[in-house]
Amino acid sequence: MKQIAATVLALSVLSVAAAADLPPKPLHATDTARCTWLWRSGGGLGLWTEQCRFATGLWEVLYDAAADRFVLRVDGDEHFTVLQQFRNPGGALAILPDLKARGLVTGDAECVMAPVSDQPAPPGWSAFQVLPTGALKAAFDAEVQQQIPDPPCGPLGYSVSSVGFFMVRAGRPDRVLYVNLGQDGSLIALDSVTFTD
Numbered sequence: 001m002k003q004i005a006a007t008v009l010a011l012s013v014l015s016v017a018a019a020a021d022l023p024p025k026p027l028h029a030t031d032t033a034r035c036t037w038l039w040r041s042g043g044g045l046g047l048w049t050e051q052c053r054f055a056t057g058l059w060e061v062l063y064d065a066a067a068d069r070f071v072l073r074v075d076g077d078e079h080f081t082v083l084q085q086f087r088n089p090g091g092a093l094a095i096l097p098d099l100k101a102r103g104l105v106t107g108d109a110e111c112v113m114a115p116v117s118d119q120p121a122p123p124g125w126s127a128f129q130v131l132p133t134g135a136l137k138a139a140f141d142a143e144v145q146q147q148i149p150d151p152p153c154g155p156l157g158y159s160v161s162s163v164g165f166f167m168v169r170a171g172r173p174d175r176v177l178y179v180n181l182g183q184d185g186s187l188i189a190l191d192s193v194t195f196t197d
Helices: 002-021 092-101 134-144
Strands: 035-042 045-054 057-064 069-074 077-087 111-116 125-132 163-169 175-182
Touching: 035 057, 045 069, 045 077, 077 092, 092 111, 092 125, 092 163, 125 134
Parallel strands: none
Antiparallel strands: 035 045, 045 057, 057 069, 069 077, 077 175, 111 125, 125 163, 163 175
16 A cells, blocks of 8 residues: 555656646637647657637647647648658758758749748747748739739748748757648647757
8 A cells, every 4th residue: 555655656746847847838728618728749849739629629739750740630630730840950941952852842942941030939949931032032922912822932931821930949950840820820839849858
């Protein structure tokens, strides 16, 4: 009996210690009656995510190990990637050739990775976007005046219809995170993203 009590006490201490290492749980919620904050981790990352039971189904963010990404799912079906990790010791600028090779960014030479200051990266993180330049930018700027165009540099490139960018934490240039906040949010607390390894 004493051994069982000691084991329970040890597990309780470990749980409290682990919880103490987490960033604070967010105080806001998408819907306080239908959403709950859950800590999710995978690929050496952790973050607070919401699980919401709406009339449209169960919305939650889960880790996909095969692609090293966190995905927003609705009743188990993939809705979109909200956070994807890329590893390269050269940082954000060095991942562009790989993104192009994988078809995540178009192979156009006028699509470049550039630092930006107008994205909601948390304090301590730098933001980057794959932006059109030259004639590609001129054509895109003209089209925006008429309609909402597709992202000129591909799925992970700059878009006028959603918020998406790359971010790198100071001191960890080898880990580049692509953030997709979508049009209406993505059920993640971006400022809670933590490296766990």
